[in-house]
Amino acid sequence: MESNSWKVFEIDALxxxxxxxxxxxxxxxxxxxxxxxxxxxxxxxxxLQNPHDEDEVYYVLAGRARLQVDGEDRVVDPGSLLYVGATSEHSFVEIEEDITLLVFFASGGPS
Incomplete structure (x- = not known):
């Protein structure tokens, strides 16, 4: 049973x-x-994403790419947990394999 105070999601279905x-x-x-x-x-x-007004966290479920943030970059792949601060220039580049990310935005969502 779910209510307004909690919900359950299945990643595969999402x-x-x-x-x-x-x-x-x-x-x-x-x-x-x-x-x-x-x-x-x-x-x-x-x-093609633009900087967001909210902090965000990405969890890589599948795939491989590089995350570029404010001119720095690193390889990300399954299991990588990434924090990107609000208003930071960022994008996934050199996407070698289809990448699937679980994304969390603070304060209610992408701008």
């Missing part, structure tokens, strides 16, 4: 739902202090 959507980002939770989504980019894609 990823499958996102794959059926035209947008690379599927938001599945929004509450006043937090929003969560699944973000998927195919190999070779260009990540």
């Amino acid at each position: 990823v499958e739902k996102q794959r059926g959507d035209a947008s690379p980002y599927l938001e599945f939770l929004r509450v006043p202090a937090l929003s969560c989504g699944i973000y998927c980019l195919p190999a070779g894609a260009e990540d």
Whole structure:
């Protein structure tokens, strides 16, 4: 049983739902202090996101790429947990394998 104070999500079902959507980002939770989504980019894609007004955390579920933040970058792959501060220039580059990310935004979501 779920209520307004808690919910349960199945990652596999969310990823499958996102794959059926035209947008690379599927938001599945929004509450006043937090929003969560699944973000998927195919190999070779260009990540077109802009800096956000909120802090965010990415958890890499699948795939391999480089995360570039404010001119620095590093390889990310399954199990990588990434924090990006609000207003930081960032994008996923050199996407070698389709990348699937679980995304958490503070303060209710991407701007």
